[in-house]
Amino acid sequence: MKIEVLGTGCKNCNALEAATSRALQELGMDVAIEKVTDYGEIVAYGVMSTPALAIDGEVKTTGRVPSVRELTDILTGATA
Amino acid sequence: MSVFLPEPGTRRTSRNLWGLVVAAAFAWLVGYVVNGRVWDWLVFDVVGLDPESRLGEAVHFFVYDTTKILLLLSGIIFIVTVLRSFVTIERTRALLGGRREGLGNVAAAGLGVVTPFCSCSAVPAFIGFVAAGVPLGITLSFLIASPMVNEVAVILILGMFGWKVAVLYVVFGLLVAIVAGYVLGRLRLERWVEPFVFETKLRGDVIEPSTDMPWEDRFAFGWQEVKTIVGKIWPYLLVGIGLGAAIHGWAPEDLFASWAGAGNPLAVPIAVLVGIPLYSSAAGVIPLVQALADKGVALGTVLAFMMAVVALSVPEMILLRRVLKPKLLATFVGVVGVGILTVGYLFNVVI
Numbered sequence: 001m002k003i004e005v006l007g008t009g010c011k012n013c014n015a016l017e018a019a020t021s022r023a024l025q026e027l028g029m030d031v032a033i034e035k036v037t038d039y040g041e042i043v044a045y046g047v048m049s050t051p052a053l054a055i056d057g058e059v060k061t062t063g064r065v066p067s068v069r070e071l072t073d074i075l076t077g078a079t080a
Numbered sequence: 081m082s083v084f085l086p087e088p089g090t091r092r093t094s095r096n097l098w099g100l101v102v103a104a105a106f107a108w109l110v111g112y113v114v115n116g117r118v119w120d121w122l123v124f125d126v127v128g129l130d131p132e133s134r135l136g137e138a139v140h141f142f143v144y145d146t147t148k149i150l151l152l153l154s155g156i157i158f159i160v161t162v163l164r165s166f167v168t169i170e171r172t173r174a175l176l177g178g179r180r181e182g183l184g185n186v187a188a189a190g191l192g193v194v195t196p197f198c199s200c201s202a203v204p205a206f207i208g209f210v211a212a213g214v215p216l217g218i219t220l221s222f223l224i225a226s227p228m229v230n231e232v233a234v235i236l237i238l239g240m241f242g243w244k245v246a247v248l249y250v251v252f253g254l255l256v257a258i259v260a261g262y263v264l265g266r267l268r269l270e271r272w273v274e275p276f277v278f279e280t281k282l283r284g285d286v287i288e289p290s291t292d293m294p295w296e297d298r299f300a301f302g303w304q305e306v307k308t309i310v311g312k313i314w315p316y317l318l319v320g321i322g323l324g325a326a327i328h329g330w331a332p333e334d335l336f337a338s339w340a341g342a343g344n345p346l347a348v349p350i351a352v353l354v355g356i357p358l359y360s361s362a363a364g365v366i367p368l369v370q371a372l373a374d375k376g377v378a379l380g381t382v383l384a385f386m387m388a389v390v391a392l393s394v395p396e397m398i399l400l401r402r403v404l405k406p407k408l409l410a411t412f413v414g415v416v417g418v419g420i421l422t423v424g425y426l427f428n429v430v431i
Binding site for chain 2: 008039040042043044046047048049050062063064065067070
């Protein structure tokens with residue numbers, strides 16, 4: 001499983017990374033979170049509002065920081 | 081107001097949720113209506129300050145305005161965020177793709193107001209628009225309108241100067257975005273865009289995120305946004321209103337009238353030049369500006385100042401430098417600046 005946080009280091013991008021790692025912790029999953037900060041790469045994902053979360057190359061959310069609960073839903077949906 | 085945020089794991093049924101939203105709206109309305117009377121009573125009757133004294137006037141201005149603006153901010157940010165959860169920047173781009181200049185600029189400015197957008201996304205949005213074939217001038221109309229007619233600025237103007245000035249601000253803000261974008265488009269400046277923008281290939285499908293959110297998520301998102309924005313700007317707001325209160329109480333009535341009134345042609349350009357470097361403190365600048373307007377600064381000068389603060393900011397220029405070459409960036413600032421100057425002069429002549 002590959003988890004990527006797409007964003008260029010704004011406050012919300014760090015918040016998304018923190019929330020995602022909390023969600024992973026709650027699920028007892030040990031997966032590293034990768035950060036994608038290159039503008040060209042972010043846009044190539046089809047993302048125009050950061051922060052965005054991509055799992056295995058598929059963008060799940062953009063433009064907002066979902067709650068930890070929503071993130072655990074997304075993460076369990078992705079592993080199932 | 082935190083009552084209507086569902087706790088994790090104990091999601092309320094949607095009927096309960098709507099009940100909570102209605103109750104919160106009612107509490108908000110009561111708060112807004114009694115705000116003046118409660119502070120009249122507390123400041124003048126309980127604390128015993130003289131309503132005619134400078135101190136009494138300044139203290140009352142401070143507490144009354146702070147309460148009013150915090151209420152307006154949280155109420156309107158909540159509503160705007162919930163409404164905006166139906167619009168996405170991806171959808172906006174699809175609407176703008178292949179548009180002709182002219183009408184396309186009008187559409188872009190209008191969509192810039194309703195599309196949820198944070199200036200930290202200005203660069204990915206710019207690349208995404210241009211790479212998808214949205215013309216440069218139309219993209220710039222979007223990027224100018226979005227921060228200029230932004231909800232925090234409009235709410236503050238509404239609270240400080242009333243709805244007429246707020247409407248004028250929105251109309252003229254849109255006009256600047258439309259005309260400046262159109263002019264920049266006609267100048268054919270594509271060669272001054274960093275080449276990698278045109279080389280960016282969009283792979284895969286365009287993502288349409290979060291359009292099927294349930295209402296409780298939209299409300300939770302709205303409440304989240306209220307907390308984030310108010311949490312970020314309240315210190316600036318307090319300093320701004322505090323300075324405003326001091327000027328309101330102590331500065332003589334016509335302090336600025338002589339050098340920043342409608343009669344001084346240099347007042348507008350100076351206001352714009354001072355406004356550009358001020359950015360993060362937009363929320364604090366506007367209460368201060370109301371006090372300046374009270375003491376004789378012409379309204380057009382005040383509006384030009386506010387537009388410069390929100391639409392032309394140094395941090396955003398630094399971000400845009402990643403995709404625009406310095407010449408285009410300078411042209412952008414120049415054209416938008418001239419637009420703002422025109423609005424300022426026009427206002428000073430009309431009003």
